[in-house]
Amino acid sequence: MRDATPQTIYLSDYQPFGFLVDEVALTFDLDPHKTRVKSRIAFRRNPAAKDAEFFLHGEQLKLISAQIDGKPVAPEVTDRGLTCAVPDAPFIWEAEVEIDPKGNTALEGLYMSGGMYCTQCEAEGFRKITYYPDRPDVMSIFTVTINGPHPVLLSNGNPVAQGQNHAEWHDPWPKPAYLFALVAGDLVAHSDRFTTMSGREVDLNLYVRPGDEGKCAFGMEALTASMKWDEEVYGREYDLDIFNIVAVDDFNMGAMENKGLNIFNSAAVLASPETSTDDNFERIEAIIAHEYFHNWTGNRITCRDWFQLCLKEGLTVYRDSQFTSDMRSPAVKRIGDVIDLRGRQFAEDQGPLAHPVRPESFQEINNFYTATVYEKGAEVIGMLKTLVGDDAYAKALDLYFERHDGDAATIEDWLKVFEDTTGRDLTQFKRWYSQAGTPRLAVTEAWDAGKGIFTLTFTQYTPPSAATPNPEPQVLPITVGLIGADGAHVAPSRVLEMTEAEQSFTFDGLDARPVASVLRGFSAPVVLAHDLSKEERLLLLAHDSDPFNRWEAGRTLARQSLLATITEGSAPDAEWLAALQAVLGDETLEPAYRALMLGLPSHADLANTLYDTGKTPDPAAIHEAVEATRDAMAQAFVSTLSELYDRHIVDVPYQPNAAQSGKRALTNAALALLTRVQGPEHAQAQYDQADNMTQQLSALAALLRAGHGDKALAEFEEQWRDDRLVMDKWFGLQVSQAAPEKAAEVAQTLTQHADFNWKNPNRFRAVFGSLAMHHAGFHHESGKGYALLADWLIKLDPVNPQTTARMCSAFQTWRRYDAARQEMIQTQLDRILASPDLSRDTSEMLSRIRG
Numbered sequence: 001m002r003d004a005t006p007q008t009i010y011l012s013d014y015q016p017f018g019f020l021v022d023e024v025a026l027t028f029d030l031d032p033h034k035t036r037v038k039s040r041i042a043f044r045r046n047p048a049a050k051d052a053e054f055f056l057h058g059e060q061l062k063l064i065s066a067q068i069d070g071k072p073v074a075p076e077v078t079d080r081g082l083t084c085a086v087p088d089a090p091f092i093w094e095a096e097v098e099i100d101p102k103g104n105t106a107l108e109g110l111y112m113s114g115g116m117y118c119t120q121c122e123a124e125g126f127r128k129i130t131y132y133p134d135r136p137d138v139m140s141i142f143t144v145t146i147n148g149p150h151p152v153l154l155s156n157g158n159p160v161a162q163g164q165n166h167a168e169w170h171d172p173w174p175k176p177a178y179l180f181a182l183v184a185g186d187l188v189a190h191s192d193r194f195t196t197m198s199g200r201e202v203d204l205n206l207y208v209r210p211g212d213e214g215k216c217a218f219g220m221e222a223l224t225a226s227m228k229w230d231e232e233v234y235g236r237e238y239d240l241d242i243f244n245i246v247a248v249d250d251f252n253m254g255a256m257e258n259k260g261l262n263i264f265n266s267a268a269v270l271a272s273p274e275t276s277t278d279d280n281f282e283r284i285e286a287i288i289a290h291e292y293f294h295n296w297t298g299n300r301i302t303c304r305d306w307f308q309l310c311l312k313e314g315l316t317v318y319r320d321s322q323f324t325s326d327m328r329s330p331a332v333k334r335i336g337d338v339i340d341l342r343g344r345q346f347a348e349d350q351g352p353l354a355h356p357v358r359p360e361s362f363q364e365i366n367n368f369y370t371a372t373v374y375e376k377g378a379e380v381i382g383m384l385k386t387l388v389g390d391d392a393y394a395k396a397l398d399l400y401f402e403r404h405d406g407d408a409a410t411i412e413d414w415l416k417v418f419e420d421t422t423g424r425d426l427t428q429f430k431r432w433y434s435q436a437g438t439p440r441l442a443v444t445e446a447w448d449a450g451k452g453i454f455t456l457t458f459t460q461y462t463p464p465s466a467a468t469p470n471p472e473p474q475v476l477p478i479t480v481g482l483i484g485a486d487g488a489h490v491a492p493s494r495v496l497e498m499t500e501a502e503q504s505f506t507f508d509g510l511d512a513r514p515v516a517s518v519l520r521g522f523s524a525p526v527v528l529a530h531d532l533s534k535e536e537r538l539l540l541l542a543h544d545s546d547p548f549n550r551w552e553a554g555r556t557l558a559r560q561s562l563l564a565t566i567t568e569g570s571a572p573d574a575e576w577l578a579a580l581q582a583v584l585g586d587e588t589l590e591p592a593y594r595a596l597m598l599g600l601p602s603h604a605d606l607a608n609t610l611y612d613t614g615k616t617p618d619p620a621a622i623h624e625a626v627e628a629t630r631d632a633m634a635q636a637f638v639s640t641l642s643e644l645y646d647r648h649i650v651d652v653p654y655q656p657n658a659a660q661s662g663k664r665a666l667t668n669a670a671l672a673l674l675t676r677v678q679g680p681e682h683a684q685a686q687y688d689q690a691d692n693m694t695q696q697l698s699a700l701a702a703l704l705r706a707g708h709g710d711k712a713l714a715e716f717e718e719q720w721r722d723d724r725l726v727m728d729k730w731f732g733l734q735v736s737q738a739a740p741e742k743a744a745e746v747a748q749t750l751t752q753h754a755d756f757n758w759k760n761p762n763r764f765r766a767v768f769g770s771l772a773m774h775h776a777g778f779h780h781e782s783g784k785g786y787a788l789l790a791d792w793l794i795k796l797d798p799v800n801p802q803t804t805a806r807m808c809s810a811f812q813t814w815r816r817y818d819a820a821r822q823e824m825i826q827t828q829l830d831r832i833l834a835s836p837d838l839s840r841d842t843s844e845m846l847s848r849i850r851g
């Protein structure tokens, strides 16, 4: 849909819809280009909004007929919807429309993927299926009839009739249209059963394309584990007789929580040891859990309007992270989440796309499925839990489910259950939902040796942004522990509650000056400036009992070493390397944790740190410093790494569990470094012997980086050419492992490959997502990376605006770089913006980025 004058929608303009919808009956007669959709909708006036006009959303629909109470009507139709004169009394609206699923390349509404029909209605896709009040606060009971020559015909709720080329579904739970789903095709099911805590028997099916049956078992196990966990931890039980998941190849996002019929990007559900890495398994487990948990946090309690998106997303991300912590390692999960938060959310919050967790305006809601809404939204819930305590959190959640079941709720409703449970006033805390920007938290120390009092003084400051020109102090839970010179605890963890711009906290009764471990567990999503000495950081790296801060001490030392290499050409810090080596060899620490310790801050992290301290980052210099540091690590640790490799190599049959995957993470991190000093033989041997994708892919990555990957790359293609998901890895890896000066060229060459199906979002992202993530390659001084990405965004936009718009965020950090790069990027941004008929999605993103 092209839009000449984009409209801005404001939270403050919210008005309830003028009508209530008692029931909806839909009949689909499926046809690739001419699907007919009949709707029969029972409307009555909404007493809370009596005078509002009767407006139904509808886009790209061919209206065949419309009737009210059985009599034909002639509504006024625009490209956004229709209005019609309606009776004062309750009435039945009936319409028939024609739509073109096969021509729908935007993958929103009803579309076709690999010969099957499927839908994606969140946020505003239902209006491409039929005329309807397509807004989350209009909830209704749906009955769906599907006619079509396909063995599998699915919709939401429970099946009421199944026949030859015909099926009827009834969903007893009122829901907004964005949770509607339909699937039809020649699919096979992997099935199981689950008995809920009150004894309801639930049929579980994972539907896939024939040939993918062998990749279902893990997803199904993750589903039953999620169902059990939600009963045990949140007391939430499933509420239908059947739960279906369908895997589709063409999907803009990860997955979608449609009531009783979750639709998944096949990359987010299909898994087997031979084709999926350990990281894939962990991500799939988390996404299955996420979508399942939405059944309560999103579906039973939904959002009043799209500004409240974080109500369901922040809470559901928080819940899925708790689940992963319980299933795997809490420390490793927390560190991974913080790496991700800093990489994606901090970049967003500190650049031109900054917006509050609950935005106050938008043009295209699809552009607000962001790291801020999801990940910062989850952090805010974590802080709330830290502040009120675990028991009060559990009580507040019980009250939330009891009070708001069946509601389309708001952030005010959410905070009120915490206020009512705890008696706290959350007025100031609410700023976490309304203010954009990452707070900077600085801490200084004072030691009164005579009195044995140690004082920490904090100041907080949030840089102003267009979204929040005058930020005010926020409530920060700061978890602090104190450590003695011998590494033992002198004061256990305590949560300091900071509310002022500047605030001091004292610790008394101390014999000697302690070392402060501040912001343990990353208790608030802030940028911390704590001027510790190197000795103090080394002490924390060796002894902090908080695993997050122990890792953080190592990361800060690594960052400082890298920055010195970048700006002064210094050699990597020997003391840090020695301390790191001691941690690596500590067999009391989990292998997965030690693998994280071997990681370095990303190029983008270093660029941001330089920019933050008033320096202009040079991507090439950053790349060289990281390479030199990795070489130094490899040389310094060679014997430890060989030992670790031999000790932890997994030689029992593959299991995707945390213990095994941690060992593989460690041995593969070791292999990557060892290849630098020992050459490619070791990696080649692992490649040749690998019986699982984790081992195969890491060996291939090490070979490619060493410049010895050509043979393996060709073999890999030969072996996996028929597996779409593995081939995405093949495409992506070549770009991500390319030398900086080659990255754009490699990406360009891959676009000529016969299997480069650019209309498939996974394949497009494999190449261009990898290019955008390759910091030194994308920002290479030639500007080729910028131009190539722009060429392809221009090409993709008319086909798939949503994926195009999301990929534009590759340019969001452009103001950090030197004048020459800024000019090249600006040229590309302007070139995309000048494309005729640019989508609303992409033009909103680019105008915000460009400023």
Ligand code: 0A1
Pocket (backbone or CB within 6 Å): 120, 122, 123, 252, 253, 254, 255, 256, 257, 290, 291, 313, 366, 369, 802
């Ligand atoms: N609600 C889903 C994610 C999702 C959002 C938007 C989509 O299309 C614009 C598709 C999926 C989730 O959080 O998993």
Ligand code: ZN
Pocket (backbone or CB within 6 Å): 290, 294, 312, 313, 316
């Ligand atoms: Zn979600």
